[in-house]
Amino acid sequence: MLLDEPLIFERGAPGRVGWDPGGIALEPAADLPQELQRDDDLAGIPELSELEVLRHYLRLSQWNYAAATTFYPLGSCTMKYNPVVHEEIARLPGFARLHPLVPPALAQGALEVLAALEQALLAISGLEAVTLQPAAGAQGELTGMLVVRAYHADRGQRRGRVLIPASAHGTNPASSAFCGYAVTEVPTTARGLLDATTVADTMDESVAALMVTNPNTLGLFEEDIERVTEAVHARGGLVYMDGANLNALMGVARPGDMGVDVMQFNLHKTFSTPHGGGGPGAGPVAVRASLAEYLPGPRLVRGAEGWSWEEAGPKSVGRVRSFFGNFGVLLRALAYIERLGGPGLEQVTRLAILNAAYLRARLQERFHLPYDTPCMHECVFSDRTLADTGVTTLDVAKRLLDYGFYAPTIYFPLVVKGALMIEPTETETKETLDAFVAAMVAIADEARAEPEQLRRAPHATRWARLDETRAARHPVLRWRPTGGSAEA
């Protein structure tokens, strides 16, 4: 079906109103002073009927691949099934209509949800205090690094550096820089892992923290993690763990036991809240008890009359978000945790690892594995076996779309040339994985037989390859009322 769907601004007709909430008829109040009144008549805002609006957005929805419609092996993003019952729960009026400033006595159900989630995250991480306020993983990182900074400042120490492995997510160095830190890259071994001796050699009293992702972005467990964290602690540093890959750890290893001092959770990954095309997420931060006083406030406390909020103390890094965080996301994460329970979460991790190990085993004959270390929940291939065909990682990714799969994460981590980072998650069946393997093998064959075909992929999608260079060179970032979406 090749129906076109113009921009919403190119639809409708003047005078049409899609929706009017009604409400009481009132005496019109005196107008605002002229200089405060909107003076552009809201020109450009479209005017459509309800059906036109519905059709428009339903059509747009049909142009998306999504985890619920398609295998979505986007590495590092944990695109598992998002249980639809959570959508019902989040829309219960008792939650949806609850204003954040009602007295805590009238919001005990919501506070119980938050308290239960805090307890669950502490049990899973082995840490001792947690804030649910950060709105996303990256904001959690920022919060965690501010905690690190406040901890050292409180001890009169001006440590200026943070150690980060080259394979880390870009948000790690960006969050560190945000807190005023210089970033020092830590080399990894030929097996793709951190080495405690190297870390110890790099450590000194100018280092505030090591930021480590475990499993790392190659999908490999940092086997030396206990000695690595010891080396950091020995010189007075803290260890921050990026919790992006927590789906590989439940029932396998707790960050607190590894020697981690601070971490963020990406609830939209491990705890299956919908990614929403890029948010909303939630990025709670857990710490050791000795760092609790630096967390953002307000904090949940239990008193004689139930749960309430208590302002953070003077050492807190302060708020990172208005009110109490992305409650609707936190709610869904708790629903997921309670539905599965402790044993269920452990099973999640084991089967996520099994699925990744299976894909790794099935694909390694045709695609090059840069590290032969056993993988956890995801595996990373390079483009080496394609090198003599002229076909690139990007071409493979685009061709996968023709086979009805979303593409893996590509060209990340940066330490692997032409990386293809595949995270199947535990909710996929063996049949789906087999079909994906078959597609990858077929593409590897096509790379030899008809490389030109691959370089122009995708062919079966509604859009052919889009010109990203043009978009960046001549940015058109909005529609304009006159002359359609012409360049500004």
Added chain:
Amino acid sequence: MSAYTPHTAADIAAMLAAVGAGSLDDLIAQVPASLRARARVDLPAGCSEPELRARFAARASRNSGAESVAFLGAGAYPHHVPAVVNHILLRSEFATAYTPYQPEVSQGTLQAIFEFQTFVALLLGLDVANASMYDGASALAEAVLMAHRLEPKRRLVAVARSLHPHYRAVLATYLRGLERLEVREISWADDGRLDRGALDAVLGESLLCVAVGQPNVFGVLEDVAALSARAHAVGALVVSATPEALALGLVRSPGSTGADIAVAEGQSLGLPLSYGGPGVGLFATHERFVRFMPGRLVGETVDANGRRGYVLTLATREQHIRRERATSNICTNQGLCALAVTVYLSMLGRQGLRRLARRNYDAAHAVAARLGEIGAERRFAAPFFNEFVIRAPQVVARWEQLAREGLIAGFPLGCWYPELQDCLLVCVTEIHTPEEIDRLVDAMRACAEGHVGGRSGACCLTNP
């Protein structure tokens, strides 16, 4: 064993065989035994879907505040949401996609964001908007950081004390890594607007920007044009923050009154209160500043066949390319919430938006007039949108008691501003019925006339 995993025993056996492992435990043999031994997830067993529903329904029922007659705004606003908005948000094609890295199969998300950027730019009256931020408060903080990138030599940040306290608090947090910058709070004048004298005192060549709420936390509309003229005269930037975005249907846009960076909280436009989140931050600025902007951007382009389409663009500002030199550490946006705003504004349309904003304005003014008649005078004389401050010490004293009886008669501002201990911030929108308004007026009259005994006082639950 686990609710959502599909593996049969035969699947597991076949997959282990393909891997060459004897058991699931073999797959984690590389994890030190010392860690594995202590790693049990110490949580109760799971439950069925009906049990889960019942458990959460019971919790929801313990939020009696959700059924209160509440005249609460103060940064989160109760409005009706069209059924179409929810219907679209429930589409798994939108809800379970992620960052549109593969634009050929993500045009739904991308076109919707492009439309969102356009709506935001139109509403805020500026050239370009990003794909959204976490919320209004963090958007304000990011705006000040962007001003700092534009004018790195200037070090003074003037912030209206009447800007929502959570916005000021988040700004303070975000500035912790930038010790060069100094925040100076500017008080309000007697009419509730920014104090001109206090502003004049900070004008000078070290002034980086002036950050002001429009409306401010008292619901008062600032004279942004006048303060912009003064700030611009010394080369400073103006940053405006709109916590109640519906006001923009009636009130002159920040951009047209001189704001250089305008942000807003979009919750009012199609999102439920949901105990304060998720919301969505709107962020717009001048075209010439675009390369200094934080956050994702979607731009128009064509595909290999010349068909119009959309892609993520100008990514060289962002953390995954630039790492520690990025304009922000932000990775995603608030995609689904931005979609809600987009569908909501499409449903209202130009006339619906203006009409709804006007209805809020009229309703709030009608209630303010009635409260004035019973002696609850407005504390500030400047124009307002759908929220206003009254002096009502007897009501404040009985606020918690009234709340327990199911009437939340506004927000006691003493929680945030000690000098406004006897004041309530009252918000009226299209959701309030004549009966509910009567109940508010009657309760306030009873308090004022001393017909109700006892004293419980207001509880301060969220100081900044």
